[in-house]
Amino acid sequence: MYHYDPETALEELQEDAVLPNPVHVRDMIIRARLTPDQALELNHKFQTYQQAFGEAQQSAKLVLQQLARQVSS
Secondary structure (H helix, E strand, C coil): CCCCCHHHHHHHHHHCCCCCCHHHHHHHHHHCCCCHHHHHHHHHHHHHHHHHHHHHHHHHHHHHHHHHHHHHC
16 A cells, blocks of 8 residues: 555556456446347447546556655755
8 A cells, every 4th residue: 555655556556446446347247138228328438437537547647656756865
């Protein structure tokens, strides 16, 4: 756990985020026994989740990189 250390938090972000990885979510959707309508609905929600996940991860990375530079100097 990083405990307010941006460099460690950045390393942890590279390894795994707190949110479920979209690959795992996709696998869960594939393994579920869904009707075609349910599959379409979940796929749409998954696409939104995947995009938001990537954007959140990128935003956190930029913030942590800047904080790490500030702490290091």
